[in-house]
Amino acid sequence: MNHNTPIAIIGGGPAGALAGAVMSAGGKQVLLFDEKLAWEKPCGGGVTFKALQQFPFLSDVGCKSNAVSSCELISPAGQRVHFSLQHPVAIFSRLELNGLLLERARSAGVSVHHERVTRIEGTPGAWRLVTPQSEYTSSYLILAAGARDPFRAKFLPPFAPADLMMAVGYYIPGHSSRMQVQFLKEASGYIWVFPRPDHVSAGIAAKMGELSSQQLRHILDDWLQETGFSLDGARFYAHILPALGTASMNTLRASGDGWSAIGDSAGLVDPITGEGLYYALRSAELCANALLAGDPAQYQAGLEEEILPELRLAARVSHRFYHGRIFGESVSELMIKLTAQSQSFRELMSDLFAGTQGYQDLKARLYRILPAVMGEGLAGALRRPWSTEGLTTHRSAD
Numbered sequence: 001m002n003h004n005t006p007i008a009i010i011g012g013g014p015a016g017a018l019a020g021a022v023m024s025a026g027g028k029q030v031l032l033f034d035e036k037l038a039w040e041k042p043c044g045g046g047v048t049f050k051a052l053q054q055f056p057f058l059s060d061v062g063c064k065s066n067a068v069s070s071c072e073l074i075s076p077a078g079q080r081v082h083f084s085l086q087h088p089v090a091i092f093s094r095l096e097l098n099g100l101l102l103e104r105a106r107s108a109g110v111s112v113h114h115e116r117v118t119r120i121e122g123t124p125g126a127w128r129l130v131t132p133q134s135e136y137t138s139s140y141l142i143l144a145a146g147a148r149d150p151f152r153a154k155f156l157p158p159f160a161p162a163d164l165m166m167a168v169g170y171y172i173p174g175h176s177s178r179m180q181v182q183f184l185k186e187a188s189g190y191i192w193v194f195p196r197p198d199h200v201s202a203g204i205a206a207k208m209g210e211l212s213s214q215q216l217r218h219i220l221d222d223w224l225q226e227t228g229f230s231l232d233g234a235r236f237y238a239h240i241l242p243a244l245g246t247a248s249m250n251t252l253r254a255s256g257d258g259w260s261a262i263g264d265s266a267g268l269v270d271p272i273t274g275e276g277l278y279y280a281l282r283s284a285e286l287c288a289n290a291l292l293a294g295d296p297a298q299y300q301a302g303l304e305e306e307i308l309p310e311l312r313l314a315a316r317v318s319h320r321f322y323h324g325r326i327f328g329e330s331v332s333e334l335m336i337k338l339t340a341q342s343q344s345f346r347e348l349m350s351d352l353f354a355g356t357q358g359y360q361d362l363k364a365r366l367y368r369i370l371p372a373v374m375g376e377g378l379a380g381a382l383r384r385p386w387s388t389e390g391l392t393t394h395r396s397a398d
Contacts, residue, residue, distance in 0.1 A: 006031045007291065008129055008138035010117050010151060015263030015280035016144030017101035018055075020110040022288035030109070031136055033129070034145075035116035037102060043167070043239065043276075044194035044201055045094050046179075049087035050355030051278040054285075057104070058090065064100060065090040066197045071353065074182040075333045081340040082178070086347070087354040089179065093196045120151055124258025140296070142287060143261040147242050155259050156266075157248075161208045163267065165189065165243040165274055168216050169203020170224075170234040176200050182223060183332040187211050188322035191223055202229060205241070205274050213238055241274055242267040249315040252308065255300050260287050268307060271318045278355060279307060313359045342376040344369040 007023060009016045012034030020030045052059050069088040074080050106112055119130040120141070127138040143149050147159060169192075176195035183190045189206030204220040211219075217236075224231065244252065244267045254266040262268070263280030270276070283303065290298035324331050338345040348365060351357035357365065 005029070005126075005137050005139040006111070007140045007142065008033065008127065008136065009142040009144055010034075010129075011144030011146065011149065011263075011265065012037050012102055012105075012112065013098055013144060013146065013263065013280070014101050014277060015265075015284040016142065017098070017105045017110075018281050019142055019144065019262060019284035019288045020112075021101070021105040021108040022285060023291060024105065024109040026288070026292040028292065029111075030105075031111050031113060031129075031138065032105060033113045033115050033117050033131065035114070037098070037112070037114055039095060039098065043094060043241075044192050044203070045092045045097065045196055045277075046194055046275070047090040047092060047097075047277055048275070048353070048355035049089070051281060052090060054278070055281055058100075064096040064197065065092045066195055067091075068177070068179045068195055070178040072178055072180045073336050073339060073349075074180065075336045076183050076185040076330065077333060079333060079336050079340075081336050083339060083346045083349065085353055086350045087356070089353060091179070091194050091196050091201075093198070096197075117151070120154060127258065139258075140291065141259040143259065143265040144263055144284070146264040147240050147267075149261075149265040152261065152265055155256060156253075156261060159242060159267065160245075160248070163242060163244045163248045164208040165205045165241050166208050166211075166213055166216060166238070167203055167205040167241060167274070168213055168220065168236070168238045169201060170220075170231060170236055171196075172200040172202055172224075172229055172231065172234045174200055174230075180227075183322075184219070186215075186219070188319065191220060193227075193229075200229070203237075207243060208240070241276065242269045243271040243274060243318070244269075244311070244315055245271070245318075246312070246315045249308070249312045253300060254283070254303055255287075255296060260291075260296065260299055262287050268303075268311065270311065271315045272321055279311070282307065309360060310358050317359070338373060342373040344372040344376060 006029035009020050009032045012032055016032060020032045024030045047058060067088040068091055069085045071085055072082045115131040115133050117129050117131055122128040125139055127141055129136045143152060180193040181190050187206035187210035191204045194201045202224060204216045242264055252267055254261045262283040264276055268279040268283050286302040287299045290296050321331050326334050339349050
């Protein structure tokens with residue numbers, strides 16, 4: 001890597017902006033290119049407690065986010081449970097979040113260019129980037145433009161349809177205090193309602209190829225109408241996000257000679273939940289620190305140690321989560337039933353939403369709390385015939 005020419009980042013979302021800020025603060029020259037800069041990316045915008053701990057500056061701008069501690073889960077059959085989150089999820093407008101991170105990058109010294117890179121030429125260590133306005137040289141490239149990154153195919157295998165999720169949704173005017181997740185009967189996915197500071201993001205996501213975008217929109221429209229949401233003044237959106245299958249996740253390499261990919265561009269998204277903000281920010285930090293250390297290979301090593309084991313396990317169990325059955329019930333039906341019946345299970349679910357409970361030690365925790373879960377469920381079953389609680393068994397005790 002030539003230390004006399006700058007590092008170029010293509011993509012100014014959270015991953016690209018954070019990587020630029022970290023490297024520039026560490027003394028690197030950084031060029032960041034994005035044709036949109038801060039924009040309202042289609043997604044929920046939830047930032048977990050784990051992410052807030054890792055990146056505390058996000059908590060310092062709490063006025064730009066909505067701290068939500070009330071969650072409702074709805075099974076495919078319509079079983080509901082409402083419970084409280086021990087650690088609220090900070091839900092940002094992506095316009096605000098992207099703008100915040102870009103401003104931090106500028107303040108750190110990143111040269112931000114509101115330009116679209118149309119061509120990349122040259123060789124590792126001597127890249128040439130062409131935009132409609134100018135040409136630039138770079139010693140190293142970081143791809144951070146998301147699942148539709150136009151230059152990803154130059155360095156990485158293209159995403160197969162089986163490695164993607166389709167999401168459609170609306171930004172709905174109004175306010176809500178509750179986060180809602182409805183699992184689907186028809187596909188590997190869910191409907192979400194995330195209350196942002198000045199509007200609600202309501203959407204639906206499913207594995208590519210299971211349902212068309214028109215079918216997803218129809219399901220979402222019917223659900224919103226039944227749930228009491230008005231689409232007057234709402235703005236529609238559609239988006240594609242990575243949800244890598246086992247084969248692609250097992251062979252994922254996010255860097256090579258003279259380049260790295262971070263966030264969605266690398267496919268670093270939870271294949272079960274579609275959550276990608278934490279992985280975008282953390283992969284950006286790992287990549288930036290590797291380049292500051294003068295050893296780009298540290299980035300892939302960091303992913304292999306910290307991020308990829310979780311995502312590979314999620315890829316292996318994703319189909320089982322959405323389509324598997326336990327004791328004759330679907331996984332989501334049983335999960336919601338246990339959340340309603342057991343305080344121990346509600347604490348587990350709260351930790352999953354917070355990001356503090358990973359997949360790798362999830363089985364061990366389930367075995368550990370199983371006696372308490374069974375006891376709490378039995379106690380609830382015995383108590384209901386003698387109390388009014390039987391009228392509201394879909395609600396938790398919180």
